[in-house]
Amino acid sequence: MSTDNSVVTPKRESLFSKKNRKLLKDPLSDSNPITIQVLGICSALAITVQLQQAVIMSLSVLFVMVSGNVLVSLLRNLIPDRIRIIVQLVIVASLVIIVDEVLKAYQPDISEKLSVFVGLIITNCIIMGRLEAFALANKPGPSVFDAIGNGMGYAWVLLVVSIVREIFGSGAISLPGMGQVKFLPQDWFVSSGGFYENNNLMILPPMALVVVGIIIWIQRSRNEALIED
Amino acid sequence: MTINKNNTGYTFLFSILMVLIVGTALAYTSLSLKPLQKKNAADKKMVDILGAIGVATTRGGAETDFPSYVKERLSINSDGNVLNSSSGNVDPADSSDPFNIDVKKDYRSKKPASELSFPLYVCESMLGDTVYVIPVVGSGLWGPIWGFVALESDMNTIYGAKFDHKTETPGLGAEIKDNEFSDKFKGQKLRDASPYFTILKGGRPIEDQYSVDGITGGTITSVGVGEMIDRTITIYQHYFESAINSSDLL
Numbered sequence A: 001m002s003t004d005n006s007v008v009t010p011k012r013e014s015l016f017s018k019k020n021r022k023l024l025k026d027p028l029s030d031s032n033p034i035t036i037q038v039l040g041i042c043s044a045l046a047i048t049v050q051l052q053q054a055v056i057m058s059l060s061v062l063f064v065m066v067s068g069n070v071l072v073s074l075l076r077n078l079i080p081d082r083i084r085i086i087v088q089l090v091i092v093a094s095l096v097i098i099v100d101e102v103l104k105a106y107q108p109d110i111s112e113k114l115s116v117f118v119g120l121i122i123t124n125c126i127i128m129g130r131l132e133a134f135a136l137a138n139k140p141g142p143s144v145f146d147a148i149g150n151g152m153g154y155a156w157v158l159l160v161v162s163i164v165r166e167i168f169g170s171g172a173i174s175l176p177g178m179g180q181v182k183f184l185p186q187d188w189f190v191s192s193g194g195f196y197e198n199n200n201l202m203i204l205p206p207m208a209l210v211v212v213g214i215i216i217w218i219q220r221s222r223n224e225a226l227i228e229d
Numbered sequence B: 001m002t003i004n005k006n007n008t009g010y011t012f013l014f015s016i017l018m019v020l021i022v023g024t025a026l027a028y029t030s031l032s033l034k035p036l037q038k039k040n041a042a043d044k045k046m047v048d049i050l051g052a053i054g055v056a057t058t059r060g061g062a063e064t065d066f067p068s069y070v071k072e073r074l075s076i077n078s079d080g081n082v083l084n085s086s087s088g089n090v091d092p093a094d095s096s097d098p099f100n101i102d103v104k105k106d107y108r109s110k111k112p113a114s115e116l117s118f119p120l121y122v123c124e125s126m127l128g129d130t131v132y133v134i135p136v137v138g139s140g141l142w143g144p145i146w147g148f149v150a151l152e153s154d155m156n157t158i159y160g161a162k163f164d165h166k167t168e169t170p171g172l173g174a175e176i177k178d179n180e181f182s183d184k185f186k187g188q189k190l191r192d193a194s195p196y197f198t199i200l201k202g203g204r205p206i207e208d209q210y211s212v213d214g215i216t217g218g219t220i221t222s223v224g225v226g227e228m229i230d231r232t233i234t235i236y237q238h239y240f241e242s243a244i245n246s247s248d249l250l
Helices: A018-028 A041-046 A051-074 A081-106 A108-114 A116-123 A125-133 A140-170 A205-222 B008-052 B059-069 B103-109 B173-177 B179-185 B219-249
Strands: A172-175 A179-182 B070-076 B082-086 B118-124 B130-139 B144-151 B158-165 B198-200 B211-213
Touching (some): A041 A116, A051 A081, A051 A116, A051 A125, A051 A140, A051 A172, A081 A108, A081 A116, A081 B008, A108 A116, A125 A140, B008 B059, B008 B144, B103 B144, B144 B219, B158 B179, B179 B211
Antiparallel strands (some): B118 B130, B144 B158
């Protein structure tokens, strides 16, 4: 964990103080960027057909988010107020281009499937939102926690949605580097005389919205404070 | 030390420094990853060429599969004369190898066809027939589209096709990439004169041999596919004519 040593604080906070834990935990549930704030939905709908894409996408967003938050937080006393959004945008855009180039070099197939959505991380509202709302006003330490919390909050929804969609849509599970593993026996399928058929609707983007909707439903029924009038 | 963050001079200084640092970092990343990305692109090209003749292969297997199906790589000029030929394994550093002709770059350069050379892949299908694969490049709605069209030895019947795109709309134009679209080309014919082949928007007679249905909601991309096939065939037609004439003499 990187904590900030350059700024001398009168009273050092412990790494897992209540405040820091809250920063990590809140975005996972009660202020989840996708299910509660409904940000970053575009990519969540588009790339959750397979688990491997969701994993790579989550890691990319997590990387951009943590590095972006730390950089902006380190520079927060230097960034001129009038161009602060431009500066944030440049930081996020450069990080995203680096991610895109690295994926093209090391994960060409997944990079191709994610296509424009890696580039669209730049416009992911979660990232700009956290930079503007948190990193610009806080020290790098808490910013890292905030970024990890929000990144993970984005990631778990993506992973759950893609697992559901891949199992029911393709009858398989895939992980980066392992390819797609079809675990259902071939003779279960109607095409070879069985009873089972993959649900094609699951592969289409609308079903991602339905799955996200179900997650929101479960979440709100468990915590009534989240329900708006 | 306190900095006046709202000073105009400071704002300019900050921006200039930021651009310099970011620019250097990005240039470094791009340059250091270039060789790997080039290799990936070459592998992908082989996978696509083999895909056009119906051979399914992977990135890892492309390098060994490619020479066993692609018997000869020719480069021809716009008059249909063969300029260069090579076979066997692809050497990415050999600029005379027709495989290394960058048709996308040539398309972007907007040079007249007479100044360019065009690659042609003479392949052997899985059944042992001779198949000619032609690379095609064009423009979709948002960016470049490209692909490979395979012709049977009569140089008139489409044996197979494979298309790809950079930034077409997912679910609409992007579907040119799917086999569902490219499979429709199999067995279709080319007309004797331009337009050699068309992609139609609705109302296509089922018996029409010289066209396929475009993608609903992806009209501009579909039209782009038709345009690139027609433009490219127009150039290769000279070669086909001379090739067919010379085989008639034998």
